[in-house]
Amino acid sequence: MSSEFNVRRMRLFVPSGVLFCLAFFIVGASAQENIDAAPVIISEANSTRALTAAPKTRKLDQNARVFSPGGKTRITVFVTGVELLPGEGATAFRADATDGRYSRYPLQIVSLAPTPERPWVYALTFRLHAGMGDVGDVLLRVAWRGMASNRVRIAVGHEGGGLKDDPGAVPTPMPDTPVTFGQTDAPGLPYTGDRVRFMHQATFGANPTLENQLRRLGLSTWISQQMETKRDAGNAIRYSTFPMPNPPLMADLNPTCTMNAVCNRDNYTMYPLQNWFFREALYGEDQQLRRRVSWALHQIFVVSGREIVQPSRMAPYIKVLDKHAFGNFRSLLEDMTLNPAMGIYLDMANSTRQNPNENYAREIMQLFSIGLDMLNQDGTPKLDAQGNRIPSYDQNTVNGFTKVFTGWRLCATPANCPGSVTGTRNFKDPMEIIAANHDNTEKQLLNYPGAISTIPAGQTAEQDLQAALDNVFNHPNVAPFISKLLIQQLVTSNPTPAYVRRVADVFSDDAGGGVERGNLAKVIRAILLDPEARGNNKTDPDYGHLKEPVIYATNFLRALNPTANTGAAATCNGLSEGAINGITSLLDQDVFNPPSVFNYYPMDYSIPNTNLAAPEFAIMTTGTALKRPNLIHQMIGPGTGGATGIGINNIQGITCGTRVTLTRYQNLATADPTGTLLVETLNRELLNGSMSPDVRTQMMNAVQAVASTNALRRTQTALYLLLTSSQYQVQR
Amino acid sequence: MTDRREFLKTSCAALTMTALATQMRHFGLINALAQNENVDGGGDGGNYKALVCVFLSGGNDSNNTVVPNYDAGYAQYSAARTAQGLAIPRANLLPISPPAMNGDAYGLHPSMTDLHTLWNQGKLAVVTNVGTLMQPLTRAQYQSGASRPMQLFSHSDQVDQFKTAISNYRSAIGWGGRLSDRTAAQNPGAAIPMISQISTGANVFTVGNTSTPLIVAPAPTPLNQVLALNGFIAGNAEDTARRSAMNNIRAANLDYSMTQAASVITQQAINVSTQLSTDPVLTATFPNTTLGNQLRQVAKLMKFRTQLNMSRQVFYVQLGGFDTHSSQLNQHATLWTQVSQALKAFYDETVAQGIAEDVTTFTMSDFNRTLNPAGAGSGAGSDHAWGGHHFVMGGSVLGGNFYGKPTSNGSIFPTLVNAGPDDAETRGRIIPTVSVEQYAATLARWFGLSPADIPLVFPNINAFGGSDLGFMM
Numbered sequence A: 001m002s003s004e005f006n007v008r009r010m011r012l013f014v015p016s017g018v019l020f021c022l023a024f025f026i027v028g029a030s031a032q033e034n035i036d037a038a039p040v041i042i043s044e045a046n047s048t049r050a051l052t053a054a055p056k057t058r059k060l061d062q063n064a065r066v067f068s069p070g071g072k073t074r075i076t077v078f079v080t081g082v083e084l085l086p087g088e089g090a091t092a093f094r095a096d097a098t099d100g101r102y103s104r105y106p107l108q109i110v111s112l113a114p115t116p117e118r119p120w121v122y123a124l125t126f127r128l129h130a131g132m133g134d135v136g137d138v139l140l141r142v143a144w145r146g147m148a149s150n151r152v153r154i155a156v157g158h159e160g161g162g163l164k165d166d167p168g169a170v171p172t173p174m175p176d177t178p179v180t181f182g183q184t185d186a187p188g189l190p191y192t193g194d195r196v197r198f199m200h201q202a203t204f205g206a207n208p209t210l211e212n213q214l215r216r217l218g219l220s221t222w223i224s225q226q227m228e229t230k231r232d233a234g235n236a237i238r239y240s241t242f243p244m245p246n247p248p249l250m251a252d253l254n255p256t257c258t259m260n261a262v263c264n265r266d267n268y269t270m271y272p273l274q275n276w277f278f279r280e281a282l283y284g285e286d287q288q289l290r291r292r293v294s295w296a297l298h299q300i301f302v303v304s305g306r307e308i309v310q311p312s313r314m315a316p317y318i319k320v321l322d323k324h325a326f327g328n329f330r331s332l333l334e335d336m337t338l339n340p341a342m343g344i345y346l347d348m349a350n351s352t353r354q355n356p357n358e359n360y361a362r363e364i365m366q367l368f369s370i371g372l373d374m375l376n377q378d379g380t381p382k383l384d385a386q387g388n389r390i391p392s393y394d395q396n397t398v399n400g401f402t403k404v405f406t407g408w409r410l411c412a413t414p415a416n417c418p419g420s421v422t423g424t425r426n427f428k429d430p431m432e433i434i435a436a437n438h439d440n441t442e443k444q445l446l447n448y449p450g451a452i453s454t455i456p457a458g459q460t461a462e463q464d465l466q467a468a469l470d471n472v473f474n475h476p477n478v479a480p481f482i483s484k485l486l487i488q489q490l491v492t493s494n495p496t497p498a499y500v501r502r503v504a505d506v507f508s509d510d511a512g513g514g515v516e517r518g519n520l521a522k523v524i525r526a527i528l529l530d531p532e533a534r535g536n537n538k539t540d541p542d543y544g545h546l547k548e549p550v551i552y553a554t555n556f557l558r559a560l561n562p563t564a565n566t567g568a569a570a571t572c573n574g575l576s577e578g579a580i581n582g583i584t585s586l587l588d589q590d591v592f593n594p595p596s597v598f599n600y601y602p603m604d605y606s607i608p609n610t611n612l613a614a615p616e617f618a619i620m621t622t623g624t625a626l627k628r629p630n631l632i633h634q635m636i637g638p639g640t641g642g643a644t645g646i647g648i649n650n651i652q653g654i655t656c657g658t659r660v661t662l663t664r665y666q667n668l669a670t671a672d673p674t675g676t677l678l679v680e681t682l683n684r685e686l687l688n689g690s691m692s693p694d695v696r697t698q699m700m701n702a703v704q705a706v707a708s709t710n711a712l713r714r715t716q717t718a719l720y721l722l723l724t725s726s727q728y729q730v731q732r
Numbered sequence B: 001m002t003d004r005r006e007f008l009k010t011s012c013a014a015l016t017m018t019a020l021a022t023q024m025r026h027f028g029l030i031n032a033l034a035q036n037e038n039v040d041g042g043g044d045g046g047n048y049k050a051l052v053c054v055f056l057s058g059g060n061d062s063n064n065t066v067v068p069n070y071d072a073g074y075a076q077y078s079a080a081r082t083a084q085g086l087a088i089p090r091a092n093l094l095p096i097s098p099p100a101m102n103g104d105a106y107g108l109h110p111s112m113t114d115l116h117t118l119w120n121q122g123k124l125a126v127v128t129n130v131g132t133l134m135q136p137l138t139r140a141q142y143q144s145g146a147s148r149p150m151q152l153f154s155h156s157d158q159v160d161q162f163k164t165a166i167s168n169y170r171s172a173i174g175w176g177g178r179l180s181d182r183t184a185a186q187n188p189g190a191a192i193p194m195i196s197q198i199s200t201g202a203n204v205f206t207v208g209n210t211s212t213p214l215i216v217a218p219a220p221t222p223l224n225q226v227l228a229l230n231g232f233i234a235g236n237a238e239d240t241a242r243r244s245a246m247n248n249i250r251a252a253n254l255d256y257s258m259t260q261a262a263s264v265i266t267q268q269a270i271n272v273s274t275q276l277s278t279d280p281v282l283t284a285t286f287p288n289t290t291l292g293n294q295l296r297q298v299a300k301l302m303k304f305r306t307q308l309n310m311s312r313q314v315f316y317v318q319l320g321g322f323d324t325h326s327s328q329l330n331q332h333a334t335l336w337t338q339v340s341q342a343l344k345a346f347y348d349e350t351v352a353q354g355i356a357e358d359v360t361t362f363t364m365s366d367f368n369r370t371l372n373p374a375g376a377g378s379g380a381g382s383d384h385a386w387g388g389h390h391f392v393m394g395g396s397v398l399g400g401n402f403y404g405k406p407t408s409n410g411s412i413f414p415t416l417v418n419a420g421p422d423d424a425e426t427r428g429r430i431i432p433t434v435s436v437e438q439y440a441a442t443l444a445r446w447f448g449l450s451p452a453d454i455p456l457v458f459p460n461i462n463a464f465g466g467s468d469l470g471f472m473m
Helices: A007-013 A193-202 A208-217 A219-227 A255-259 A261-268 A271-283 A285-298 A311-324 A329-337 A340-345 A359-366 A395-404 A461-473 A478-490 A497-507 A520-529 A549-559 A566-572 A579-586 A615-619 A627-636 A663-671 A676-686 A693-704 A711-724 B002-014 B019-039 B071-084 B113-120 B139-143 B155-164 B175-186 B237-250 B257-275 B290-303 B328-352 B436-447 B451-457
Strands: A024-026 A052-054 A074-080 A093-098 A104-114 A122-127 A136-144 A152-156 A179-181 A646-648 A658-660 B049-056 B066-068 B094-096 B106-108 B124-131 B195-198 B214-216 B312-319 B359-365 B369-374 B381-384 B388-394
Touching: A074 A152, A093 A122, A193 A208, A193 A219, A193 A285, A193 A520, A193 A676, A208 A219, A208 A285, A219 A285, A219 A520, A255 A261, A261 A271, A261 A311, A271 A285, A271 A311, A271 A549, A271 A579, A285 A311, A285 A478, A285 A520, A311 A329, A311 A340, A329 A359, A329 A461, A359 A395, A395 A461, A478 A497, A478 A520, A497 A520, A549 A579, A549 A627, A549 A676, A579 A627, A615 B257, A627 A711, A663 A676, A663 A711, A676 A693, A676 A711, A693 A711, A693 B237, A711 B237, B049 B175, B049 B290, B049 B328, B049 B436, B066 B071, B071 B369, B094 B113, B106 B113, B113 B124, B113 B328, B113 B388, B124 B436, B155 B175, B155 B359, B175 B195, B175 B312, B175 B436, B175 B451, B195 B290, B214 B257, B237 B257, B290 B312, B290 B328, B312 B328, B328 B359, B328 B388, B359 B436, B436 B451
Parallel strands: A646 A658, B049 B312, B049 B359, B195 B214, B195 B312
Antiparallel strands: A024 A179, A052 A074, A074 A122, A093 A104, A093 A136, A104 A122, A136 A152, B066 B106, B094 B106, B124 B388, B359 B388, B369 B381
């Protein structure tokens, strides 16, 4: 494949020794350390028009500068400045072209191969978009690991027309020596773009303590430290920084408590767990990563407090997520299956041989493990000969798993159930089997190469369960399905297939020979340290994801030195961090109360009129969009600020809830009357240094409209603008 | 892959650097138009029409909302459900006599007293055995593997197929959105998006190729407070500068897809907030329930139809809780009390506004549930199934009757027997005889969709006999 191109002839067109005008530097032995490497599309020597080769003639043909419109046309361009990992190829790249009317067309990449005489130059072949007519010049861009290339011209239909070149664009002719492009990382500096992005991906947000820690330890060591098993004074394993609420199991109805607002709140709503959750998110520094991963897993293995009602019933479910966040996926699947809250939520606890219920059988496959369609290891759907997706199971499979899960109930046999409390239903102990209610006929399971796809009649319920969970766990979809969901939760809504594959390979332990499939600690590490996640300033236009309300709120609170009002109990009815849930639920994210098993937002939601996955946008609507700036206004001002339960202490003296402190930034506003220090610091610490010049100009205009003597209002103005911007609301 | 093609045809217009600017100009233009219209009265001029979709989320058990009330029919129903405790006692049914059923009596769920009143007034019709289909299908054909919708019995897929009216591939565009796209020309000068939904997060029903929905909070939030941007004092120079910077920052970095999407949505909310500056007063009293408050907000938006210059509107409201795998009887009764009361209040308000003939309200749901109960006793519920009955309400509905297509027994009401002639399998998953497309197209035609455009909004309509079920005047 790699000898397709007549590189000898190519040389005729490329004066050797031409230097790139961009800031290239020679690749040294440590080139892979450059986390900001970006691809460069090679142009003609004296223009920004792409250097192209015609795949049919297999020759670089400078005369064929015009390509016919239509989805069948293939074009080959040359890309350099990238260093590929083993196995990294076409699926690591995205390409698009923009025409003179600013219509941006995604392009399908057909192949990528190094050129034989210049192995640092890759021939990239793509197909034109079927919807592009005779539009003339378009600007072509490729993106790799979240980094966009320069844009070069390609003529479609005819030459000329189209958009102007990007500002500062220069010819990028064929190099005769290896080059790469980008800035060097500056590991010693505080708040590098990469570190700030990492904090937003791996934790509930950047703050000075964490930043300091990461700068000292490096990302990898910090991950190891967070994944360490922590123990309390009694040497018991501890999964959270603060003690988890442990309210008693209550009867289904307790009229006395129902009449008492505080009793009802603490025993029949998710309030104590929400309070604890936000406390962990804001202050639980030694469990940030576990908490963030557990939160992501909650949004895959959804159970809703709307149906479970009591926090005492929900807490054991959260403990399962916490326990296995860095454990093995198979163990997580098993503990989740037998968890009583899940049992009630998806009806496995009521499913018997006589009256089977399909709910859990269906959702364990659709949502918790393999999804509806057969997947490739890179997360893309497998297609049949007609180009249709291939269902991963059918009703027979659902019927088989339904039988498997019959006979279990909430633990009620005293000998088996240490958590039993008279007069309450037992949500503390795993469910128990009633053998007489189990369907022990033969069962159809998932069928795939290597699967044990039937269970013979006559096995015990426990044997059936183990066989069925093994059958699910070993399905080839599990690695890409779960890996992609976790990437979407932590890093980006639209990972390249290559990224999904790198993580899925870790999940299925291909490198380790399959010794430990489903090691979530390794999966999380692979997600966070992947080159597509790392880098100072991502420029791929489709990179990133919208911050869901919980992440949005905790991100900005952590940056502003939040403090809980511990003295609030008497005057504020005990409200403290739980008040934050009052805010996120206004934004359609009521913690531990998702509206359905499809999470707070469906993971397959896409931006209207595009094929871009954008799950969090399902709850970013005209109805909630203005609540985000209004929340910032309520918290930060200027002008007003503060309300019941949440406020800022250096202006309003609010005594309830969580308060923020602006002093640190205010001091910067005082120190520099131009406002530059304030705006630049906010840019570095909150926006990973990605603020564009036009946004900076706007920020400076608004800041300077406030008298320099009013440092507080300058700070409020700058923070309001930054925190309400789409640029901040989207994690890139 | 077809979904991809559908996207590709339409994506380019949306994903451009100028999209927001275009959208801003678009809104600027229509704001100006709306103001002009207000000067000379504008308004519906007797040409107002609205469709209101009430989505019963989770899969309503319509086996218990429309029940045979003649001896042989009730006996079949009872045989399938009474032993496990899921049948409604015959004496409790609210009796109806649909002329289409040739003398066989039927009954509505006992909680539907208000809807029963509307039925008796001829304002409520039932469309029988509606569901997702790729083609008409018999039990024999189904069991020999004939084409059926993707992922039958799965919530997310069946919900999407009901909302897109497309069952053979995944579409990101809903039929409410496509209908709005195609009838936008009948709504010139609209000051707010033609399609709106109340309170629920984004859903595919309201997404069009060119239409995007307005999403507002339900009552009791006053209409002039549903979309307000706080914290800017008019005339304050610092605030003016901050507001100006905020607007300009929103127009920056639009070449980043996610940033652009967030900015477009925020911009849309700001544009609409300037239009909804007062809170109208309604005549009818709405129940203070989830659905009541959503429909109340719909009625308020309708009351503004003249000043917003709306002549065509599509609304979406939703009530959850219908996924009654267990303890169904109590839950279902509570739910239908709520639905029945809210719909009646809404109908009364349209009468008060003089638009009862111009507003048609209809139900959709994930699917019907299994005739065969799940569990037994007071905990009995039912599982995911297929074809179910739906309600259509309004002054232009030919009410007091059933509409549908013949089932295996020749009537338009299926045979309620597990593993019977209308069951796809063994637990009473009834194969639909009316496709979602036919149900929706009948509504869309009344709304003003031209016959030529029907196949564009419902691409698979020609697989079925007829696109008009006859329940609309």
